[in-house]
């Protein structure tokens with residue numbers, strides 16, 4: 001048995017012991033089964049949301065204790081020091097089991113911020129927070145965007161001023177996913193206003209329970225309230241919570257962003273796994289009376305081809321990472337395809353479901369597409385807008401001359 | 408040629424805009440239009456009057472039962488004279504016509520609901536029933552401010568008149584008015600996108616100075632202009648029949664496509680800000696989609712048009728040289 005086979009057997013044994021396997025292949029994804037959510041963003045009530053977070057944390061703890069909490073992480077933090085391929089194998093196997101969706105803690109906290117802390121954090125901080133995060137005890141959010149710094153992230157103006165062996169942070173962050181459920185935030189702050197903007201940023205890990213942190217929910221048009229405004233007023237952060245060098249925060253942020261583009265493109269857990277599955281989409285055609293409609297069939301086929309291509313691209317990327325490559329600008333292709341595929345599915349569904357989409361008549365799989373339709377515009381904006389990704393591809397992959405920018 | 412000159416049109420448009428800006432409510436609206444001398448405007452040029460009225464309703468994201476008047480206007484000679492107020496029950500694709508449908512606003516218990524029913528042979532007829540025969544449920548999920556409701560009845564109704572071509576005429580007139588309303592919603596959404604991207608700076612420049620952004624705005628504008636012209640052409644096609652069923656269908660398809668383009672682009676250029684309820688953008692998106700679905704969504708109507716063309720229908724010639 002090679003290493004992957006051994007690993008597979010080990011994962012199976014763990015999952016069998018701790019979770020219920022779905023009966024028969026993709027049956028649980030079938031049309032008419034269970035709730036008909038199509039959304040990526042939740043529009044749950046506070047209680048339901050709290051229960052989901054609790055379930056996600058508890059399952060992460062089970063994983064961690066079983067040795068699968070941080071498959072690629074160092075063993076000193078409970079990791080297994082295995083490759084991204086092992087990680088992928090684990091995900092594929094776990095998808096066959098009925099386990100809580102952990103996207104809310106894993107996508108940003110464990111997928112982006114954990115690796116950043118590992119790469120740039122000071123020893124005491126790594127020792128203190130990494131095990132807590134991967135055990136599911138601490139959720140981390142990304143305090144990057146500000147009202148005036150969205151695409152132009154290096155324009156952040158939240159100020160951090162050194163005061164002895166602490167820093168004082170003041171400013172406003174916005175669109176911060178999961179902040180209302182998080183214990184930690186990774187904040188990009190302006191530490192030097194007198195140098196080119198990329199050179200005056202410092203990154204910090206902020207304990208969100210600190211005095212001066214205020215988190216207010218922002219409601220999205222799909223009804224979800226899972227992103228927030230975060231106000232920082234003279235928040236004290238010890239210097240050992242600084243990530244990377246003083247004024248070296250941009251390099252730190254790039255580590256996070258590379259992991260973001262890599263992980264966002266591959267994030268199809270929960271309701272999305274269903275709406276992107278071939279069988280479910282075929283049912284959508286049949287159930288809406290479009291089974292024999294050549295135009296609908298053609299679009300289904302196109303979507304299927306695109307999904308297959310995106311899936312393959314993601315796996316290739318993982319393979320390259322295993323070969324020691326750094327995540328690069330090509331991750332932008334993956335994220336763009338992900339957003340485009342979801343958008344296409346949303347639009348196909350909107351057309352097939354037709355007017356039943358705009359008024360809830362209680363019929364399974366009709367009005368529920370509203371969630372995806374109204375949620376899908378976010379896919380082309382979060383984690384770098386489509387235009388920015390295209391600029392990155394143009395300049396960094398195709399080598400096109402840069403667009404002129406104001407000095 | 409229009410019976411109204413350009414100055415009058417501009418003036419009337421501005422007044423109607425003020426009326427909607429002041430907030431609607433059926434009584435207020437009727438009174439304000441009355442004061443404007445609306446009847447004369449309609450007499451002078453019914454097509455332009457309807458276009459102005461509904462575009463402005465769309466622009467203001469207002470809701471009313473004005474569309475009922477447009478539809479009922481086509482049925483004057485078909486339905487028995489009304490003893491009181493009437494409202495139209497709009498069919499929903501996939502639902503049995505006449506027993507389930509959409510009401511565009513509040514009705515009184517004794518309001519007569521006009522609905523179209525279809526027998527098993529596909530013969531359409533008009534039915535009248537008091538509103539008290541229906542149970543209604545506000546449509547709140549998708550577009551919470553539309554003021555529409557889903558109405559259902561289990562009471563059988565006797566047909567009062569065969570629909571004949573009056574259904575086509577009524578639907579065509581309704582579709583043209585909805586087209587105008589969608590255009591208004593789109594124009595307003597584009598204005599929001601233009602002002603947001605002109606005011607917001609990233610990388611030291613206004614967003615609207617990036618070609619990727621301005622092209623999206625220009626595409627939206629082109630789509631709106633195309634819809635506007637299709638609408639005007641539809642009205643010109645056959646004035647005596649409210650624009651003609653065929654041309655009205657084409658106009659509605661164009662408007663539906665336009666809103667898809669304008670809303671998608673509009674949301675994209677607003678970034679995350681446009682996704683939150685703090686921005687007005689979501690209201691344009693949902694209203695435009697709801698209007699698109701009313702009296703036939705664009706995807707569905709496009710299929711109908713294609714089928715009719717293949718069946719030998721001759722597209723109405725709108726310009727004769």
Ligand SMILES: Cc1cc2nc3c(=O)[nH]c(=O)nc-3n(C[C@H](O)[C@H](O)[C@H](O)COP(=O)(O)OP(=O)(O)OC[C@H]3O[C@@H](n4cnc5c(N)ncnc54)[C@H](O)[C@@H]3O)c2cc1C
Pocket residue numbers: 108141142143144145146149150151152174175176177178227378381382383384385386387388391607609610614617618619620675676677678679680682
């Ligand atoms: C659901 C969701 C979750 C999010 N979660 C987080 C989070 O957890 N933490 C966090 O920090 N942020 C988060 N964000 C914010 C996200 O990173 C920003 O929305 C994104 O970077 C874009 O910034 P913006 O919204 O300010 O758009 P803007 O930068 O204002 O862009 C507006 C439009 O202009 C275009 N544009 C801007 N610059 C250029 C250019 N140079 N060339 C061409 N076009 C350009 C954009 O493509 C876009 O179409 C989230 C956003 C969403 C939608």
